Amino acid sequence: MIQPLRKIHHRVFFVLALLLPALFVSGIVFRYSWPTANQSRNLSAHPQPSGGTP
Amino acid sequence: MSHQYQAIAWNRQKRVYDIVLVAGVTLYLTLFIEVSAFLFPYATATTLIIRAAGSAAFLLLHIVLCVGPLCRLDPTFLPLLYNRRHLGVVTFVLGAIHSVAAIRQFHSLGDKDPLVSVLTSNQDFRSLPDFPFQQLGFLALIILFLMAATSHDFWLRNLTPPLWKTLHMLVYVAYALLVAHVTLGLLQSETSPLLAVGTGFGLLIVITLHVAAARREAKVDSKKLGPVADGFVYACAVNGIPEKCATVVSVNGERVAIFRHDGKVSAISNVCRHQNGPLGEGKIIDGCVTCPWHGYQYLPDNGASPPPFTEKVSTFQTRIVDGRVWIDPRPNPPGTWVEPSPIETSEVMA
Numbered sequence: 001m002i003q004p005l006r007k008i009h010h011r012v013f014f015v016l017a018l019l020l021p022a023l024f025v026s027g028i029v030f031r032y033s034w035p036t037a038n039q040s041r042n043l044s045a046h047p048q049p050s051g052g053t054p
Numbered sequence: 055m056s057h058q059y060q061a062i063a064w065n066r067q068k069r070v071y072d073i074v075l076v077a078g079v080t081l082y083l084t085l086f087i088e089v090s091a092f093l094f095p096y097a098t099a100t101t102l103i104i105r106a107a108g109s110a111a112f113l114l115l116h117i118v119l120c121v122g123p124l125c126r127l128d129p130t131f132l133p134l135l136y137n138r139r140h141l142g143v144v145t146f147v148l149g150a151i152h153s154v155a156a157i158r159q160f161h162s163l164g165d166k167d168p169l170v171s172v173l174t175s176n177q178d179f180r181s182l183p184d185f186p187f188q189q190l191g192f193l194a195l196i197i198l199f200l201m202a203a204t205s206h207d208f209w210l211r212n213l214t215p216p217l218w219k220t221l222h223m224l225v226y227v228a229y230a231l232l233v234a235h236v237t238l239g240l241l242q243s244e245t246s247p248l249l250a251v252g253t254g255f256g257l258l259i260v261i262t263l264h265v266a267a268a269r270r271e272a273k274v275d276s277k278k279l280g281p282v283a284d285g286f287v288y289a290c291a292v293n294g295i296p297e298k299c300a301t302v303v304s305v306n307g308e309r310v311a312i313f314r315h316d317g318k319v320s321a322i323s324n325v326c327r328h329q330n331g332p333l334g335e336g337k338i339i340d341g342c343v344t345c346p347w348h349g350y351q352y353l354p355d356n357g358a359s360p361p362p363f364t365e366k367v368s369t370f371q372t373r374i375v376d377g378r379v380w381i382d383p384r385p386n387p388p389g390t391w392v393e394p395s396p397i398e399t400s401e402v403m404a
Contacts (some may be wrong), residue, residue, distance in 0.1 A: 005219055005330065010268065012226050017261050020233050024257055025235035028250055029180045 123267035187239035
């Protein structure tokens with residue numbers, strides 16, 4: 001009676017044990033690197049458009 | 055166990071369990087809000103509620119998931135299992151508070167209906183950093199609601215234990231959705247390594263405990279029984295069974311609990327009729343096999359609960375030869391009386 005339930009439990013958990021760490025690591029690796037205050041002040045990183053100055 | 059309908063069959067253990075649970079959650083929420091208000095003075099009250107309730111629900115879900123394997127590994131944790139359903143209901147309530155506060159803060163100021171806004175405001179399913187994580191949390195909340203709503207024994211009895219247990223395995227889907235919700239939501243905007251390490255550590259604990267418990271269970275199932283004689287298979291030595299306790303063996307893929315009591319041996323199915331608890335890990339109390347999970351009881355000779363209760367489990371024929379217990383692998387219909395096999399003094403010494 002309990003064997004089919006145990007099999008479902010094993011399969012569900014096996015899939016999640018592979019899927020969740022992969023998702024977690026991917027989420028961390030591919031997240032945006034938000035600019036810091038110092039970076040945003042670096043003008044060479046954000047050049048002025050040509051012809052924008054008088 | 056109960057033989058008539060009661061909303062909740064309160065007893066001292068349940069009261070203590072719930073008092074500790076509510077006190078613990080209240081303390082956590084209070085501390086979280088107080089410390090957060092000090093560290094982030096510009097955070098609104100709604101923001102603090104969103105964070106406190108969400109983190110409490112996520113933590114509690116980890117505890118819910120760890121209780122099962124912990125009990126398989128060490129019976130010391132069994133008291134946590136007794137009222138685990140109340141942990142699940144509180145998890146849902148905290149998740150609902152988190153959701154209502156978040157929808158109010160982020161989705162109630164536009165023209166759209168707030169719920170429609172949750173489901174349609176972000177549809178960027180192809181980007182990990184911009185993934186619509188709120189929809190994942192919403193799906194998890196629906197699953198937690200289904201589980202909380204059907205957590206009562208009324209539903210367990212009407213749906214039958216196998217279906218009820220299958221339904222409640224959705225907790226793993228809810229957990230996966232919430233890990234994704236946190237990873238693609240909170241961890242995208244809050245770059246503190248503490249949050250990422252904490253989430254990863256929780257995931258690691260849940261997976262490690264489940265794998266360790268599964269390995270232990272696999273040992274019981276993979277153990278080969280001894281030779282066959284007259285249709286009986288050798289199961290274990292009499293001396294290997296502690297008094298008033300059982301040895302569990304796997305026969306044809308199903309587990310059988312062989313109990314030793316009052317100089318006799320009886321074998322019944324290892325699966326409790328209530329929630330499929332492991333009867334072989336319980337003890338004989340007041341002459342009855344008592345399930346370690348919720349205390350359901352069965353007479354070892356016939357596998358039936360004492361009147362007025364009506365639960366029954368299968369029984370197995372046993373035989374003792376030279377201090378060895380043999381069992382017939384064919385189960386008798388639930389509730390069938392079987393003559394217990396007497397243990398001779400010489401067999402105990404063998």
